[in-house]
Amino acid sequence: METVLVTGGAGYIGSHVVKLLGKEGYNIVVVDNLSGGHRESVLYGDFEKGDITDRDFMTDVVNRYRPDAVMHFAAFIEVGESVREPLKYYRNNTAGAINLLEVLCGAGVDCFIFSSTAAVYGIPEKAPIPESAPIAPINPYGGSKACVERVLRDLSDSGGMRYVSLRYFNACGADPEGEIGERHDPETHLIPLVLQAASGRREHISIFGTDYPTPDGTCLRDYIHVNDLAKAHVLALRHLLDGGGSRMFNLGYGHGFSVREVIDAAARVTGIDIPVVESDRREGDPPELVADSSLVRMELGWEPEHDDLDFIVRTAWDWEKGLSGP
Numbered sequence: 001m002e003t004v005l006v007t008g009g010a011g012y013i014g015s016h017v018v019k020l021l022g023k024e025g026y027n028i029v030v031v032d033n034l035s036g037g038h039r040e041s042v043l044y045g046d047f048e049k050g051d052i053t054d055r056d057f058m059t060d061v062v063n064r065y066r067p068d069a070v071m072h073f074a075a076f077i078e079v080g081e082s083v084r085e086p087l088k089y090y091r092n093n094t095a096g097a098i099n100l101l102e103v104l105c106g107a108g109v110d111c112f113i114f115s116s117t118a119a120v121y122g123i124p125e126k127a128p129i130p131e132s133a134p135i136a137p138i139n140p141y142g143g144s145k146a147c148v149e150r151v152l153r154d155l156s157d158s159g160g161m162r163y164v165s166l167r168y169f170n171a172c173g174a175d176p177e178g179e180i181g182e183r184h185d186p187e188t189h190l191i192p193l194v195l196q197a198a199s200g201r202r203e204h205i206s207i208f209g210t211d212y213p214t215p216d217g218t219c220l221r222d223y224i225h226v227n228d229l230a231k232a233h234v235l236a237l238r239h240l241l242d243g244g245g246s247r248m249f250n251l252g253y254g255h256g257f258s259v260r261e262v263i264d265a266a267a268r269v270t271g272i273d274i275p276v277v278e279s280d281r282r283e284g285d286p287p288e289l290v291a292d293s294s295l296v297r298m299e300l301g302w303e304p305e306h307d308d309l310d311f312i313v314r315t316a317w318d319w320e321k322g323l324s325g326p
Contacts, residue, residue, distance in 0.1 A: 001025045001027055002027065003027040003065055003066065003067045003068050004028055004029075004067060004068065004070070004071060005061070005065060005067035005069070005070045005071070005109075006018055006028060006029070006031070006070075006073065007030075007070070007071070007072045007074040007100065008072070008075065008115070009030030009031065009042055009045075009071075010032035010037025010038055010042050010047075011036055011037040011074075012171070012181075012226070013171055014037070014073035015042060016226045016230045017073070017229075017230045017234075018030060018044055019179070019230070020233075020234055021044065021237075022043060022044025023044075024234065027045070028045025028046070029045055029046045029047075029048060029061065029065045029067065030042050030045055030046070031048050031049075031058070031061060032047070033049065033051045033052075034049060036184065038183060041180045041183075046065070048061050052092075052096040052097070052100050053095065053096045053099055055099055058099065058100060058103045059106075062104065062109065063107065067109055068241060069111035069113065070109060070112050070113070072097060072100060072112065072113065074092075074096065075092065075097075075115065076088065076092050076141070077141065077184075078141070078186070078188055079139050079141045079142075079188070082141035082144070083139055083140060086143075089140045089141055089144045090143075093144035094148055097151070098148075101151065101161065105155075105161065110162055111161075111162055111237075111241060112162070112164075113163065113164050113165075113166065113236050113237060113240070114165040115166065115168070116149060116165045116168070116248075117141070117145050117167055117168055118167055118168060118169045118250070118289055118291065119137055119141055119145065120145055120149065121133050121134070121135065121136065121142075122135075122136035122137050122142065123136075123138060123284070124289070127220075127290040128254055128290045128291055128292035128293075129250065129289070129291060129292055130250075130292040130295075131248050131250055131292075135149070139284065149248070152246070153246070156246040162240055162244070162246050163247075164239060164240060164246070164247050164248070164249065165249070166236060166249055166251050167249065167250050167291075168224070168251050168252075169221065169222035169223070169252035169290070169291045170189070170190075170221045170224060170289075171229055172189065172190075172225065172312055172316065173191070173316050174226065174315045175315070176227065176315050178322070181315075181320075181322075182226075182316065183323070192316060194266045194274060195266060195270070195316055195317050196320065197275060198266055198270045198272045198320075199320055201323075204275035205263060205274060205275070205276055206276075206277050206279050207259050207260070208280065208281055209279075209285065213287055214258055214288065216260045216261070218259035218260045219258065219259055219285055220256035220257065220289070220290065221257065221290075222252035222255065222289060223253070223257055223262070223309065223312060224251060224253055224304070225304070225305075225306035225312050225315070227306055228304040228305060228307075231305070232249070232251050232296060235300040235302055236300065239300055247299065250292060250293050251296065252291025252293050253291070253293065254290065254291060254293050256290045262313070263276060269314050269317050270317055
């Protein structure tokens with residue numbers, strides 16, 4: 001079976017992909033500096049602690065393991081922090097990816113799967129958003145990912161790399177078997193924040209804006225279970241290993257839930273009346289972010305299995321209960 005190098009494989013999405021790769025029999029090597037990931041979340045494969053910006057380290061890892069393909073998750077992801085510290089994001093997310101790509105090209109590794117984001121679209125003109133929508137990020141996080149996508153396009157055009165870029169919408173949920181889940185510090189994602197309010201680890205959940213042009217006035221987002229994301233990564237891997245060409249795909253379910261609907265789902269699942277505080281809008285929050293995911297369904301045969309908000313919240317709640325204790 002082929003060997004896959006997974007950068008950032010101790011993080012939230014990366015660890016779920018590593019688990020699926022392991023269950024399917026791939027040889028895996030995980031690289032992570034553990035700045036945001038957790039060593040115990042790596043359930044399969046070999047582990048190498050180090051940083052993608054370290055050329056000597058990455059060269060050594062690639063030369064020792066000789067991967068057939070690379071899945072690249074290692075990145076900073078907090079939008080607010082990216083606005084305050086843009087150089088941190090461009091140095092790690094963009095320059096770090098370029099460093100990795102240079103090492104891979106030097107070693108003849110030409111299959112690359114990139115963890116991208118819907119943030120490359122900025123504030124879209126319409127929803128659902130197709131892959132052909134303008135790339136117009138409004139923060140350095142989205143900008144850092146858009147830069148890497150441009151590098152990958154140019155590299156592919158030169159014949160140096162074949163890649164699949166997967167633009168996630170709102171990744172959420174946890175491993176249904178309860179082995180791994182979401183542990184960001186600080187946490188910025190809605191579902192774990194709501195569940196922290198339910199478990200008592202947070203005083204309340206804030207709703208930022210109640211006057212959007214949506215059915216209940218709160219923002220709509222396309223929430224996709226992390227295991228369905230993982231499945232798409234394995235399909236993208238097979239596409240490249242079987243000789244497929246470079247592609248970009250949205251990953252979402254094609255419909256959205258509002259902030260209020262997520263809070264209501266959490267109340268149903270937990271049986272807890274969750275305290276809510278309504279606040280003003282946050283600058284730059286689009287009313288609606290929903291993926292047109294027809295392309296990945298058609299070209300890779302991706303069929304999500306967990307398109308159910310209560311199921312998503314239930315897996316996240318089971319994980320949160322373990323984190324918050326008895």
